[in-house]
Structures are given as C-alpha cells and as structure tokens.
Amino acid sequence: MDTPQKTGKPPRRSPRLVSWHWATREAQAILATRNLSAILKYHRRVHGDSQTQTGELLGYDKTYVSALELGKRHLSDVGSLRHVAERLSLPAHVLGVTDPADADHRAMLQFGQSTVRLAEIxxxxxxxxxxxxxxxxxxxxxxxxxxxxxxxxxxxRLLAHARLGLGTALGNVLPEERLATAAHWTAQSLDVVRIFDDPALTTTALRMHGNELRKSGLVGAAVHRLTHAVAIAPNQTERAAVLPLLARAAGSLGNQALFDRTMDETYHLLDEVDHTSLVNPTALYEIHLRGLVATGRAEDAIRRAEAAAVPTPTISIAPQWRVIELITTGRVRLLAGDHRGATELLVGAVREARAQRLPHQLQRALRAAGDVLPDARESAEQALTQLRTEMAA
Incomplete structure (x- = not known):
C-alpha cells in the first residue's frame, strides 16, 4: 500500500480560489476517468500552480507530486485518497472512495429538485x-x-435553479424598498449559470433576473438582460417566455419603439407556442395597457380597455395576475375619468393583494389611487401597514 509521508499541515485553499472550476465540461471529462495523474495536472493548470505549490496544498513534497503525475507512484489506501479529494475540493467518490455521505447526497439532490418544483407551484x-x-x-x-x-x-445546476426560485419568490413577498434583495438572489444564479454551456438555462436565468431588476427600479439593466435573453433563446418557446417581460421593461423605460416591436412579436407567437402564465391573452392585455400608459399613450390604453372586456384566460393563471390586471385596469379607468369604476377595481385589487401577501402590488395600488381616490388609498394604506407589521414580527 502506497501511503505518502505528509510534509505538515497544508494551508486551506480559499473558496474564492477553488472557484467552481470542477464544474466545467473539460473538468467533468477528466474527473470521469478517475485518473489521479490527469486530475492533478488539470488542477495545477487551472490554478497556475507549480508542483511545489500543489505539494504544499496536499502536504506532500514536490518529488512525490511529480511521481503521482507521471504514474510512477499510486495512491491506494482510502485515507490518502480521501485526503487528496478534500484538498482538491472534490467529492471522495471521484477518486474511487465510497463515501457514506453519497447516499445522503443523492437523496438531497432528489429532494432539492422536488423542492424547487413544488416551490414554483x-x-x-x-x-x-x-x-x-x-x-x-x-x-x-x-x-x-x-x-x-x-x-x-x-x-x-440545482443551486442555480434554487437561487432563481428564491429570488423570484422574494420578488413577490417583499415591498418595493427591499426588492433589491430579490434581484441579488437571481443575480447570484448567473454566477453559476455561466459555468454551463446551456442556452436554455442561461435564457431562463437572464429572464428571471431581468424581471427582478425591473421591479427593483433598475430598468435599463433589466432591458439589457432581457434583450440578451431574447437573442440567445434556443427556440420559440423560450423566446416567447422572455418577450412579455421585455415588453414590460421597455414600457417602464419609455422606449415606445422597443415596446411596440416586442408586443407585436409576442402576439404573433401566441399561436405558435403553448400558453403559460405570461404568454396568454389575459397577461398580454395587462402588459399592453400598462405599456401604452407608460409610453405616453393613455388615450390608446383607454380606447383599448373600452373596446372589449378582459380576454378570457386560456389557461389557469397565477392568482397574482388577477391583482396585477385589476390595478392596471383601475389606473386606466381613472385616466378615463371613471372614478367609481377605478375605485372598485383598486379596492378589489387591494383585497386580493392583502390575502396573497403581495406588498409590492399594494404599493402599486396606493400610487394608482393617489389623492383622487381616497377610499382606495385608505384601503391600500391599511392593508400595507398590516402586512408590514406582520413581516416585521
């Protein structure tokens, strides 16, 4: 049994230097061989380390590292293999060591994937x-x-999806002044996603992060991320998922040309892709009204709202969409001079937003009511105060 003599307690490599380099495709191909010589050479190359530096990391001398890389020496005892795996930031099974935690690890991955799916539902x-x-x-x-x-x-990959899900969920439950926290978590996912050569995953991450940037007030950055997501979307379905959010951001930015162009393409794709919570006539109706108002075309929004009722949902949509649609339609009714209709819509939105614990939407309703709809304003203020008290408890 080849058990090397260690030169002393090695320094712990900083997590910043470890840097997730083992997640690249090249690294995965090397790890799949379980060849310690190839693994050591790869580790030294990505870190720019000499054999002496790698020896210091492992607690071995340079000549022993050289012998391992040349295949003149081999590690066979479990203790040494586990030690090398730990120092190189690798799971022990990569070097052929059966780790008692592997079963727990596999269960954690399965549980984690289910958690992400159920959380989105x-x-x-x-x-x-x-x-x-x-x-x-x-x-x-x-x-x-x-x-x-x-x-x-x-x-x-699971971490990327979990961070995206967490950021998006926080974007629903946080008030506007704290929405940067939601954008922070979706941004963290991008740090992981860049490792993977996966256009669909990258598109999803940019889409979700861009939407949280818009909600937190960073509209220019949101348009940039969402435009990038549209450009790299691998298929029409992925592209259609981004376009409504890009239209929202373009409207918020006051970019009429981009808003109109994006809405036109989204409507065109309605007949080509399966409908989702964003890609459906009901959601697009609200996005179109809001964008028209935001780009200075209130009269067009009023005419559109008066021309027909809200489209019938083609799928089961998320409850918060009802709140969003009520607020936007209420604002348009107010612009049309229908104070009574606007009050009814906004009070209804406040009631549902309170029940669903959506402080951001309560703040939107409060702004929409302004000083001209006192009943709606009072209702929104009371609901927001109650919700903030609960969140601070």
Whole structure:
C-alpha cells in the first residue's frame, strides 16, 4: 500500500480560489476517468500552480507530486485518497472512495429538485411566502456544500435553479424598498449559470433576473438582460417566455419603439407556442395597457380597455395576475375619468393583494389611487401597514 509521508499541515485553499472550476465540461471529462495523474495536472493548470505549490496544498513534497503525475507512484489506501479529494475540493467518490455521505447526497439532490418544483407551484398558486420558506434552507445547504468545495455539476445546476426560485419568490413577498434583495438572489444564479454551456438555462436565468431588476427600479439593466435573453433563446418557446417581460421593461423605460416591436412579436407567437402564465391573452392585455400608459399613450390604453372586456384566460393563471390586471385596469379607468369604476377595481385589487401577501402590488395600488381616490388609498394604506407589521414580527 502506497501511503505518502505528509510534509505538515497544508494551508486551506480559499473558496474564492477553488472557484467552481470542477464544474466545467473539460473538468467533468477528466474527473470521469478517475485518473489521479490527469486530475492533478488539470488542477495545477487551472490554478497556475507549480508542483511545489500543489505539494504544499496536499502536504506532500514536490518529488512525490511529480511521481503521482507521471504514474510512477499510486495512491491506494482510502485515507490518502480521501485526503487528496478534500484538498482538491472534490467529492471522495471521484477518486474511487465510497463515501457514506453519497447516499445522503443523492437523496438531497432528489429532494432539492422536488423542492424547487413544488416551490414554483406554490408561488404560481399565490403562496410565495411558502415558496421562500421551502427554498431558503435548500439554498443555504447547497451553498455550504459549494463552500466546502463539493462542486459537482448536478449540485451547481440545482443551486442555480434554487437561487432563481428564491429570488423570484422574494420578488413577490417583499415591498418595493427591499426588492433589491430579490434581484441579488437571481443575480447570484448567473454566477453559476455561466459555468454551463446551456442556452436554455442561461435564457431562463437572464429572464428571471431581468424581471427582478425591473421591479427593483433598475430598468435599463433589466432591458439589457432581457434583450440578451431574447437573442440567445434556443427556440420559440423560450423566446416567447422572455418577450412579455421585455415588453414590460421597455414600457417602464419609455422606449415606445422597443415596446411596440416586442408586443407585436409576442402576439404573433401566441399561436405558435403553448400558453403559460405570461404568454396568454389575459397577461398580454395587462402588459399592453400598462405599456401604452407608460409610453405616453393613455388615450390608446383607454380606447383599448373600452373596446372589449378582459380576454378570457386560456389557461389557469397565477392568482397574482388577477391583482396585477385589476390595478392596471383601475389606473386606466381613472385616466378615463371613471372614478367609481377605478375605485372598485383598486379596492378589489387591494383585497386580493392583502390575502396573497403581495406588498409590492399594494404599493402599486396606493400610487394608482393617489389623492383622487381616497377610499382606495385608505384601503391600500391599511392593508400595507398590516402586512408590514406582520413581516416585521
């Protein structure tokens, strides 16, 4: 049995230097060989380390590292293999060591994937607070694993999805002054997504992050991210998922040309893709009204609202969309001079936003009511105060 003599306690490499390099495609191909010589050479190359520096990391001398790389020496005992795996920030099974934690790890991945899916269902069903409660522990656990150097691709992919889900759910439950927190979490996912050569995953991450940037007031950055997402979308379905959010951001930015062009393409794709919570006539009706108002065409919005009723949903849409549509339509009714109709719509929106715990939408209703709809304003103020009190408890 070849058991090397260690030169002393090695320094712990900073997590910043570990940097998730093991998640690249090249690294995965090398790790799949379980060839320690190739793994050591790759590690030295990506870090720019000499054999002496790698020896210091492992606690071995330079000549022993050289012998391992040349295949003149081999590690066979479990203790040494586990030690090398730990120092190189690798899961032990990569070097052929059966780790008792592997079964728990596999169960964690399966559980994590289910958690992300169920959290998204909860958010879409109007239970974003429950989604946050489920995702936060998962993200913390995955990040702790990554900090410890366990950076398998499957772990990082799950971490990216979990961060996106957490940020999006937070974007539902946080008030406007704290929405930067939601954008922070979706931005964190981009750090992981860049590792993967996966246009669909990148498009999803840019789409979700761009929308949270818009909500937090960084509209220019939002348009940039969403435009990028549209450009790299691998198919029409992915492209259609981004376009409504780009239209929203373009409207908020006051970019009439981009808004009109994006809306036209989105309507065109309605007949080509399956409808979703964003890509459906009901959602596009609200987005179109809001964008017309935001780009200085209130009269067009009024005419559109008066020409026909809200389109009948073609799918089961998320409850928060009803709140969003009520607020936007209420604002248009106010612009048309229908104070009574606007009050009814906004009070209804406040009632539903309070029930779903959506402070951002309550703030939108409050702004829409302004000083001209006192009943709606009072209703929104009371609901927002109650919700903030609960959040601070």
């Amino acid at each position: 909860a958010r879409q069903s109007g239970h974003a607070t429950e989604a946050v409660a489920e995702l936060w522990p998962l993200v913390a656990r995955l990040e702790a694993r990554a900090r410890d150097g366990n950076t398998e691709r499957e772990v990082l």
